[in-house]
Amino acid sequence: MVRKAVLPVAGWGTRFLPATKAMPKEMFPIIDKPVIQFIVEELLEAGIENIIFVTGRHKRPIEHHFDINTDLEKHLEEAGKREVLENIREISHMINPIYVRQKEQLGLGHAVLTAEPAVGGEPFLVSLGDIILEKGSEIVRGMVDTFQRFGKSVIALHEVEREEVKKYGIAKVKEIEEGVYIVEDLVEKPSPEEAPSNLAIVGRYVFTPKIFEMLRDTKPGKGGEIQLTDAMRLLLKEEVIYAYKVETRVYDTGNPVDYLKTVFEFAMKREDIKEELLAYLRNAISKQTQLIDRP
Numbered sequence: 582m583v584r585k586a587v588l589p590v591a592g593w594g595t596r597f598l599p600a601t602k603a604m605p606k607e608m609f610p611i612i613d614k615p616v617i618q619f620i621v622e623e624l625l626e627a628g629i630e631n632i633i634f635v636t637g638r639h640k641r642p643i644e645h646h647f648d649i650n651t652d653l654e655k656h657l658e659e660a661g662k663r664e665v666l667e668n669i670r671e672i673s674h675m676i677n678p679i680y681v682r683q684k685e686q687l688g689l690g691h692a693v694l695t696a697e698p699a700v701g702g703e704p705f706l707v708s709l710g711d712i713i714l715e716k717g718s719e720i721v722r723g724m725v726d727t728f729q730r731f732g733k734s735v736i737a738l739h740e741v742e743r744e745e746v747k748k749y750g751i752a753k754v755k756e757i758e759e760g761v762y763i764v765e766d767l768v769e770k771p772s773p774e775e776a777p778s779n780l781a782i783v784g785r786y787v788f789t790p791k792i793f794e795m796l797r798d799t800k801p802g803k804g805g806e807i808q809l810t811d812a813m814r815l816l817l818k819e820e821v822i823y824a825y826k827v828e829t830r831v832y833d834t835g836n837p838v839d840y841l842k843t844v845f846e847f848a849m850k851r852e853d854i855k856e857e858l859l860a861y862l863r864n865a866i867s868k869q870t871q872l873i874d875r876p
């Protein structure tokens with residue numbers, strides 16, 4: 582049974598400095614909901630309620646977000662803002678989280694290893710805080726089902742453009758029966774020339790506890806960090822890893838341009854925002870085009 586999820590949220594968020602100097606990137610809003618709440622809701626909808634955050638000293642706002650805020654509740658009550666109040670209360674009671682502190686930011690692999698005492702010797706999920714998946718809970722459920730069937734680790738993969746491979750861990754896979762893939766090789770953030778495919782790891786993993794042994798043996802890799810992808814490479818020598826192909830839209834919020842694209846796409850789903858924003862954009866684009874076309 583997969584009952585627990587580890588959410589590594591201790592990273593520096595260097596791609597967003599100085600915004601992330603005092604503010605966790607996981608708290609960045611997609612309009613009015615922080616990215617991390619999407620990830621938590623996806624897990625809850627998939628039936629995973631034990632959530633372990635691997636956090637760091639500058640990540641307190643995440644803890645506050647999932648905690649009760651009596652002052653705010655009192656204020657909203659007095660102001661008669663019932664709808665917002667209910668929403669705020671719902672978030673406070675969403676989960677009973679466990680927070681594990683990663684004292685030094687030594688990489689994603691190291692963050693996952695830090696959660697070992699809270700996970701124990703059972704299979705678990707890892708969900709990264711910077712990718713939102715369309716129909717994410719179905720994907721998580723599908724990954725858990727694949728785990729139940731084969732009893733081995735499962736990673737979610739998604740096709741990206743060749744120029745994008747340098748942003749992700751890339752996997753080479755083999756189809757062993759219709760719709761069932763196993764991983765043959767993995768490389769963390771390769772150049773387009775080195776990449777063994779264009780299948781990117783999209784931040785959802787189900788692991789057997791064996792990954793912890795591998796993480797202990799993993800040496801610093803790309804960027805001098807202990808990489809989860811490198812630990813999975815070691816795991817491949819001991820156990821089969823299954824691949825789960827994600828065909829839905831993948832929203833990356835981990836770098837400024839993709840973050841803006843994500844906010845835009847979510848705005849297009851909001852009736853209260855869509856029309857006004859589109860009117861503004863039409864106007865803004867025509868002004869930009871005039872500037873570009875000017876001889």
Ligand code: G1P
Nearest residue numbers: 689712749750782783784810835
């Ligand atoms: C991490 C992983 C990478 C994965 C990516 C997905 O990289 O190391 O393998 O493809 O998340 O978002 P990061 O984005 O933290 O640099």
